Amino acid sequence: MERPAMPPAKIIESVAAVFCYQGEIFALRRQPYLQAFPGYESFPGGKIDRDDPDLPHPSPLLREWDGKRMHALVREVREELGYDLPAGIASGQVKAVHYLAKALAPPVVAARFFLHVFRIDLETRPVFSADPGEIADCFWKTPRQLLDSFERGDALMVPPLRWVLQALERDPQGVAFGDLSPRFDEDRFVISFEQLSDVRILPVPSNTFPPVKRTNAFLLGDPGAPRILVDPSPESPQVLEKLLRTLEPETLSALFLTHHHHDHHEHVPQLARRLGVPVWMSDDTRERILKKYGSDYFTEVRLEIRREGDELTRWKGETVRVFEIPGHDAGQLALAPESLRWFLVGDLIQGAGTVVIAAPEGDMAAYFGTLERIIALDPAVILPSHGAPMRGTHRLRETLRHRREREEAIHRLFVSGKTKAEILDTVYQGVDQQLLPFALLNIESHLVKLRREGRI
Known part of the structure; x- marks a missing residue:
């Protein structure tokens, strides 16, 4: 049976400002230690607060739009950039304000942001004073330059941001792009999206550790390279069918398991048989699964062992290699490209909370050592099995500090x-x-x- 439907995620209304000047727009990179979207490329803005007045804003160019959103936009621009938007309007620096687009986050997140994007056209370029507490970097670039950064694999972006940039590239003078919310048919398919280019995430409903309800499956592999799916673990036969329908356009080469815990391989034998592909894993993972679930668990499935340094596929032309990361599970494997622009860490950390280190497979000393090793490698982006991608090693360092304390x-x-x-x-x-x-x-x-x- 499928898990009973969860209560709908809370919807949080938010605003974003797209400042436009002579073909360039202002964008920023969030600090990597922030709880929401750590290290992501973004536009200035944030959530609408309860205290934002629900009254028309008195400033020209703002009073025609929803008052609460406008008060939030003025407040966020002031807090993040030190810029007085009404004063910019009064001085003529701001020529026009348009409601550019809206987008509602998919129903796979605990808090669904409903984003209202406003275009702000400028007569002259302002001097912003970015808040270093929230903003790691900021820049004026064309939409194409920002999209190129994402497509090279050098930027984390949520899909609606990319869609706004793509729309502005097609129509630089566009002022009304409408509803950019992603459309998902969860009754038939598993949701999938990219926050890092060519790393497709499928947050599959799984029988995982509470309060988490999903395990990220990752789809990797350049054209012409092995196409692999990491840690598919549908919670039920019904979700397995949804996953298979989602994968129909793909030609997979293998399934890859990071470790032996059931929320990373449930229904994998059935999936492998249906797809006609082998399953790759560590020798320790194979032994623990067969011991726990029986010697016939992988009947008619070809198993192949992977070890430290093995080449699995390619990403952006780079070889993706295996890393052994014991601690949470003795046989846990990780993946990363040669440039270390990302590191897929399985259950080494989670997006929220801490992982369990339990005998017989868990070892706290090994866990400390693995954290120290990856921190020293300093990958650009961490991809956890539970939660969203995050830039930098801040969460790894905080986890190690917390564990030591x-x-x-x-x-x-x-x-x-x-x-x-x-x-x-x-x-x-x-x-x-x-x-x-x-x-x-x-x-x-x-x-x-x-x-x-x-x-x-």
């Missing part, structure tokens, strides 16, 4: 005579009761590491 707290409490249950009550205060058994597993893994190091 938690380990020190566990060490202090243990040597003071506290039991594991008492440590749990102290260290994991406020954690959802359903997650406490998993938190206890993490405590036990920290204690094993401390014993090996002779600290307890």
Whole structure:
């Protein structure tokens, strides 16, 4: 049976400003440590606040549009760029303001942003003072230059931003592009999209660790190179059929498993047989799956072992290689191109929350070592199995820092005579009761590491 339908995700209204001057537009790159869209290319803007007045804005060029949106737009431009939009209108620097487009995020995210995009035409180019707390970089470029950056694989972008840029490239004077919301038929297909060029993400409904409800499957491979699907794990036969319909236009070469946990390979044998392709994985992953699910689990499926350094496919002409990343699971594998412009890390980290490091496959010391190794490699983008792509290693570094601090707290409490249950009550205060058994597993893994190091 399929999981009962989840309550609809909260819709958050937001605004964005597209400043246009002599064929160029103003865009920015968000800071990589932000919770939402870390390190993504973007336009200035943000969500509409409850306190934004629901009244027509008094400024000319703004009063004809929805008041709450206009007050939010003025506030966001002031906060992010230090620019007074009404003053720019009054001085004649701003020639026109148009409602350019709208877009509603797909129903696969916890918070669905409903974006209202406004075009702001300029007589002269303003001097902006970008807020360094939110903005890592900013630039005036043509739509084609921004799209080229994405298409080279050098930029993270949400699809609606690309669609606005594409529309402006086709019609530089366009002022009304309408509804750019993606159209998905979730009754028949699995949603798919690209936030990094030529890395297609399919957030497949899966029987995964709560509160997450999906596991990202990744579709990779240049034309002429092996086309591989990473970690497909449909939660039910019905979702398996949706996934197969979604994959009909593709000619796959193989399925690739990052590790042995069920939310990364459920229904993979059926999928492999239907597609007529082999399954690639580590030797450790194969052994653990066969031990847990039986020696006939992969009947009539060709299994092929992959190891550190193996070449799997190509991306943007670069060889994509295998990396061994033990810790969460002893046999976990990662993928990255030669340039390290992205690193597909499986369950090394998650978009929200922390991963479980549990025996027998989990090892806290190995987990620390893997985090340290990838941080040192400094890949440009991290692709987790649960959650959205993120720029930089900030989340890896924060995860390592958090784990070290938690380990020190566990060490202090243990040597003071506290039991594991008492440590749990102290260290994991406020954690959802359903997650406490998993938190206890993490405590036990920290204690094993401390014993090996002779600290307890």
